[in-house]
Amino acid sequence: MLENTVDKKNVHDPIQYMQMMGSVAHTYGNALAFIQKWLVDIFPENLFKTFHVNSKIAHRQLRSTNQEYLKKQKPMLILRPRIEHDEDRFLSGTPLIERQLLSYNNFGMDNLFNFFEDKEKEIAIKFQLNRTVMYVDVILVFSTLMQQLNYVNFFKNSVPIGIPFDLTTCFESYLSQEMMQVVSNISGIPLFDESGCTKPFLDYVNGHTNTPVTYKIQGSTQTNEFYKYYPVRIDTKIDSLNTDDGERVGHVMDSYQMSFTIRMEFFNPGFYYLFATESWLKKVPKIDVQDNSVLIPVYTDVVLKEELELDAGWSMYNRVTCMLDKENDEVDISGLMNSSIKSGIHYHLENGIPLNELIKIKIRKQGVEIESGRDFDVDYKNEKIQFHNNEWGYYTYAIIICINLEYLNSMIKQLNKLK
Numbered sequence: 001m002l003e004n005t006v007d008k009k010n011v012h013d014p015i016q017y018m019q020m021m022g023s024v025a026h027t028y029g030n031a032l033a034f035i036q037k038w039l040v041d042i043f044p045e046n047l048f049k050t051f052h053v054n055s056k057i058a059h060r061q062l063r064s065t066n067q068e069y070l071k072k073q074k075p076m077l078i079l080r081p082r083i084e085h086d087e088d089r090f091l092s093g094t095p096l097i098e099r100q101l102l103s104y105n106n107f108g109m110d111n112l113f114n115f116f117e118d119k120e121k122e123i124a125i126k127f128q129l130n131r132t133v134m135y136v137d138v139i140l141v142f143s144t145l146m147q148q149l150n151y152v153n154f155f156k157n158s159v160p161i162g163i164p165f166d167l168t169t170c171f172e173s174y175l176s177q178e179m180m181q182v183v184s185n186i187s188g189i190p191l192f193d194e195s196g197c198t199k200p201f202l203d204y205v206n207g208h209t210n211t212p213v214t215y216k217i218q219g220s221t222q223t224n225e226f227y228k229y230y231p232v233r234i235d236t237k238i239d240s241l242n243t244d245d246g247e248r249v250g251h252v253m254d255s256y257q258m259s260f261t262i263r264m265e266f267f268n269p270g271f272y273y274l275f276a277t278e279s280w281l282k283k284v285p286k287i288d289v290q291d292n293s294v295l296i297p298v299y300t301d302v303v304l305k306e307e308l309e310l311d312a313g314w315s316m317y318n319r320v321t322c323m324l325d326k327e328n329d330e331v332d333i334s335g336l337m338n339s340s341i342k343s344g345i346h347y348h349l350e351n352g353i354p355l356n357e358l359i360k361i362k363i364r365k366q367g368v369e370i371e372s373g374r375d376f377d378v379d380y381k382n383e384k385i386q387f388h389n390n391e392w393g394y395y396t397y398a399i400i401i402c403i404n405l406e407y408l409n410s411m412i413k414q415l416n417k418l419k
Contacts, residue, residue, distance in 0.1 A: 017275045018182075022228075023174035024132075026298060027268045030171040031134050031234070032081050033297035033396065035262060037366055038167065039077065039138065042158050043151070049073035051394075053081070053297065074255075075151075076141040084133045112273060115228065116183070116209045123186050123276045125179070127228075130270040133263065140258040145246060148256035152243055155258070161241055167234040170302050172214060172227035172321075173269045180205075180226050186276060195339045198224070199318055215320045217331060224335070228269065229300070235265040298323065299396035301367050308362065313406035317341070320399050324392040333361075334383040336401055344408050345380050347415070355380060357407055364398040 032053070040048060050073050112126035142148045159165075184191050189204045198215060205213045212229040240261045247255035301321065308316060318336050337345075341359070348355050361378050363370050363385070370376065377386045385399065 016277065017273045018179075020176050020179050020272045020274065022176070022269060022272060024268075026174045026227075027132070027171060028081065028083065028134060029298045030300050031132075031264055031266070032079065032136065033299040033366075034167075034169050034171075034234075035136055035264065036077070036079060036297060037299060042155070048075050048077045050076040052076065052078045074141055074143045075147070076139075078139040078141065080137040080139075082135040082137065084135060114210060115269075115272070116205065118187065118208045121186050123183065123274070125183075126273045126275070128270040128273075130268050131265065132268050133265045136262045136264070138260050138262060142256045142258070143254055145256055148243055148246075148258055152241070152258050155260075156241070159238060161238050161260075164235060164237045167236050169232055169234070170229060170300050171232045171266075171268065172216075172229050172298070172300050175213065175226040175228055175272070177225070179272060179274055182274060182276065192335060193338070195337075195342065196335045197338045198335050199338055202318075217320055217322045217335075230269075232266050232268075237263045239263065297394065297396075299366050301364055301396070301398040303364070303398060303400065308400065308402060310402055314360075314402055314404050316400060317403040317405075318401040322397050322399060323395070324387060324389055324397070326392055327390055329387050329389065329392060331385045331387070331399070332383065333378075333385055333399065333401075336399070337383075340408065340412060341403060342383070344411060347411070349381055358404055358411075360402040361385070362400040362402065364400070365395050367398075 036051070111128070113129055114124070115127050116123075116125035118124070140151065142151065180191065183205065184201060187204060189201050191201050192198050193200050202213060202215060209228075211231075214227045214229045216225045216227060238260055240259070242259050244257045244259075247257075298321075303316075303319060310316070320336060322331050324331075334342075344358055345355065347353075348358060359380075361372070363372075363376055365375070372378065375388055377388075378384075379386060387397075389395075
């Protein structure tokens with residue numbers, strides 16, 4: 001924990017700050033998941049039968065299903081991420097992305113960027129900007145020579161080779177639970193209200209940030225995490241496009257490779273600094289650096305309200321991401337809805353009224369909406385989502401809860417005989 005006393009007017013206690021580091025492995029995982037989906041979307045739909053991430057820093061061998069991977073069905077898409085720390089980067093050596101001193105000048109101009117500020121509670125969060133370079137070595141494996149030749153020609157006509165270009169998306173930066181707990185303590189708004197819902201806290205935080213804070217839940221493990229959601233422009237370049245002469249298996253040539261390297265360079269948050277009065281920060285334990293033993297690709301979905309096609313009176317009430325831990329996993333959604341919505345759901349269930357006028361839950365898998373009843377079922381009574389999945393540990397799901405607020409407010413007034 002770092003401390004530096006700064007005298008300010010109209011502040012009873014001196015302002016202190018504490019330093020925290022997010023999970024850079026999560027940022028690398030965002031980049032890896034994004035570039036893999038970008039590659040898959042370039043080629044014809046359902047072309048690749050096997051996915052594999054080959055790296056010491058990567059998660060266990062990732063694939064669409066265990067059976068498909070063991071058979072090594074072709075075509076295959078193999079990725080090997082590499083992190084470069086000494087690479088020349090845009091703005092390298094400048095105070096904008098490089099630390100210059102052992103402490104920060106936090107009473108005037110500095111190189112920290114604003115993220116969260118509540119002037120009434122005298123609390124703020126700033127972050128140090130980093131510029132990251134990541135390489136991904138890509139290998140595509142085909143069954144025949146003609147497949148290899150056709151798809152090399154297809155790829156060369158689809159994307160620039162050896163020429164820089166930009167890709168735009170959104171990433172999520174991990175916000176430590178300890179930091180969010182400090183914000184909760186000072187603001188007086190609990191992370192979870194009496195009904196177990198985190199929406200009031202998220203609404204408070206997002207009312208004081210310049211980029212959204214999102215919420216992630218895990219499958220059966222029920223891990224809860226907060227993230228800074230921010231737009232990213234990735235400076236991208238594809239080099240070293242090569243092919244081989246094939247590999248003989250027995251008396252048959254059945255493995256033809258195409259390989260290339262993708263260089264990605266982008267901005268991302270480094271350290272976070274939480275500024276508050278000394279009396280609060282002295283109650284906070286020292287924050288440890290996140291210990292990520294593996295890099296797990298986590299896809300950050302970019303959800304536009306226009307894509308939801310909501311009718312008048314409807315709005316996107318809440319959105320969270322999740323990853324599954326096992327086959328046919330289930331996710332608890334009780335913490336995603338407040339007591340009014342839960343009461344409305346239970347009233348409909350008890351009286352046999354269809355829920356389609358009150359609530360709609362949409363789920364997107366790697367940015368593509370999946371079908372209710374086939375890919376998942378919503379158990380509104382027990383407040384759970386049951387997934388029908390054979391794979392886990394790779395795909396990222398976005399759970400989007402849409403509410404007809406006009407209908408809900410009208411129903412509450414009617415039930416409580418309010419004007």
